[in-house]
Amino acid sequence: LATAFFLSIILAPRAEITKKIMGNVWPLLFFSLLHLWIVVNSAAAPGGLEPIAEFAKVFDPAGDPQGAMVGMMTNPNFVSEEWSHVLVWDLFVGRYIWLDGLRRDIPTSHSVLLTNLIGPPGFLLHCATCLCVRKPLPLTEESTARE
Numbered sequence: 764l765a766t767a768f769f770l771s772i773i774l775a776p777r778a779e780i781t782k783k784i785m786g787n788v789w790p791l792l793f794f795s796l797l798h799l800w801i802v803v804n805s806a807a808a809p810g811g812l813e814p815i816a817e818f819a820k821v822f823d824p825a826g827d828p829q830g831a832m833v834g835m836m837t838n839p840n841f842v843s844e845e846w847s848h849v850l851v852w853d854l855f856v857g858r859y860i861w862l863d864g865l866r867r868d869i870p871t872s873h874s875v876l877l878t879n880l881i882g883p884p885g886f887l888l889h890c891a892t893c894l895c896v897r898k899p900l901p902l903t904e905e906s907t908a909r910e
Contacts, residue, residue, distance in 0.1 A: 764794075765794060765850045765851075765853075765854050766879075768784070768785060768790050768854060769854065769857060769875065769876075769879045771784065771785060772785055772857060772858065772861040772871075772872075772875050773872045773875050773876050773879070774872070776861060776864065776865070776871060776872060776875075777865070782865075785858055785861065786862070790854070790858075791851070791854065791855055791858065794847075794850065794851045794854060795851055797847065797851075798844075798847040798848060798851050801843050801844055801847050802844050805840035805841070805843060805844050806840075808840055810838075810840075811840050813838065814835045814838050814840070814841040817831050817834050817835045817838075818831070818835060820834075821835075849882070852882075853878055853879055853882050853885075856878050856882070856883075856885065856886055857875045857878040857879060857885065859901075860874050860875050860878060860885065860886065860889045860901075861875055863889070863901045864889075867893075867898055869889075869892060869893055869896055869898055870892060870896070871889060871892070873888060873892070874886070874888040874889035874892060889901070
């Protein structure tokens with residue numbers, strides 16, 4: 764479902780329908796609520812709270828954080844929660860990149876696509892694009908001034 768929203772800002776970033784839908788916070792609120800619903804239902808399922816004990820091990824510097832994460836990934840409820848978490852976060856960042864590109868006339872389709880595929884490197888690509896087109900990095904004093 765989130766793919767349709769990504770496709771709109773990748774394939775038709777300047778279309779009025781894209782601006783109308785993605786220009787406001789409602790898609791993010793919808794997917795955030797959907798994520799919360801998945802979390803609550805996963806926790807309420809039999810054995811749904813078991814990943815919490817494993818999750819604490821992720822932050823234990825004396826333990827095996829990577830092993831704990833691998834262990835949690837064997838729990839279907841945790842995988843559902845984590846997948847929706849990643850999708851919502853990537854859509855949030857992709858939308859930020861898209862809005863920054865619209866505001867400052869910077870091409871963003873390639874950066875939003877990479878954000879959808881592998882997350883944070885898409886934001887790095889957007890920053891590199893800003894520099895290539897001789898624009899300040901996002902969220903700097905220079906980028907918030909009228910250009």
